[in-house]
Amino acid sequence: MRPCTDGDLGAIAELFNACETVDQTGIWETVERLEQALNTPSFNRAENLRLWENSEGELVGYGSVWIDPSQDGIDGFLNFRVHPSVRNQGLEEEIISWGENRLKEATKDCNGTVKLYSGARSDRGDVITILQNLGFIAVRYFFRMKRSLAKPIDEPKFPEGFKLRIVEPEKDAMQWVEMFNQTFIDHWNHHDYTVEEFLHDCQHSEYNSDLNLIAIAPDGTFAAFCESRIHAEDNKRNGRNEGWIGVLGTRRGFRQLGLGRAMLLTAMQHLKTKGMDSAILGVDAENPSGALRLYESVGFEKVLTNISYVKNL
Incomplete structure (x- = not known):
């Protein structure tokens, strides 16, 4: 696991698109779109984004936590990707664990509720099982129409x-x-x-x-x-x-x-x-x-x- 640099954007886009080839959400990634999103004023890239590499130095995992005040505390939103070639081998759990720890660290002085959100498409039973096993509960459904x-x-x-x-x-x-x-x-x-x-x-x-x-x-x-x-x-x-x-x-x-x-x-x-x-x-x-x-x-x-x-x- 390591932080992200500007030179990583191309590799991140490749990782996202390798996932898209399998997942078929209809949404592809570009370096330009990534750069725009990760430069959002409210996002701290240095603290809230991490990358995972395999032993050959290839990017196989991505995790980011977007942190926002809520009406009664602080919410975090975890976005993660795992390369199809290494899915369901423990990397998802490692990224989610990092996301939890990062949110806890960022909210250690918060006196209100601290909640971590993530998501899964309804046909991604593997991701749903992982989230549920780690204590996440389904709270809302969103339709693409x-x-x-x-x-x-x-x-x-x-x-x-x-x-x-x-x-x-x-x-x-x-x-x-x-x-x-x-x-x-x-x-x-x-x-x-x-x-x-x-x-x-x-x-x-x-x-x-x-x-x-x-x-x-x-x-x-x-x-x-x-x-x-x-x-x-x-x-x-x-x-x-x-x-x-x-x-x-x-x-x-x-x-x-x-x-x-x-x-x-x-x-x-x-x-x-x-x-x-x-x-x-x-x-x-x-x-x-x-x-x-x-x-x-x-x-x-x-x-x-x-x-x-x-x-x-």
Whole structure:
């Protein structure tokens, strides 16, 4: 086990893609995308990321812990990968153990709860067994859903007086982040987004301003939002033209007006205009604002399930 350096990004991408060849999630890795993620302002790469090599010096394991304050303590989110050639030989347990110890070390002065989260796709029985054997409990289910854009898309209907426009990051950052946090504050496991993180994400090479939309109320309040992205490398490797509806929400106080549906339909139209054949999104199966029903009502269908696991430390 050792820390990560900038020179490791290519090897990490190769490890992730070796896993993807077997796991077939549809999500591939690039050095550029990795660099963007690992340079997120809130992430401490030196302390919270470790790599594992075999005796030949080949990278076979990856673990990172993202640490965020929660409403009653501190949460950690463990992301790990193990090369298919050495799976189920004890390396998964070693990485998870490191993640637990790292979170304990980082939260030794915390007086509230400390929880470590990780996840597994529902058909990855090997990972599920390992997590359960180590004391993790399934707490939430998330669906990936897909919808063909070849089928007719209803015309979006916005409430009277609401205006739709694209986001201007430098100008809109504070209002956008405040809207985002107010929208998701009542959702499971919400962690506040920061202006710094928002501006960082808008610098991503795959960020497309045409696909970052907000609906503004007659009084000027940012009321609803939807950002979509097109991952060119994924589409190239998968031989498909798919666009992701990454984040969609309606601020409290403006729900039940049809804004969410209008934003979703607009995003679908924009993806189709850019040549996408289908739209993909992820949703909390127990979303309190009825997002799952909304997606099903416009033709999205579940294609896989991801399970969130937690261990109270």
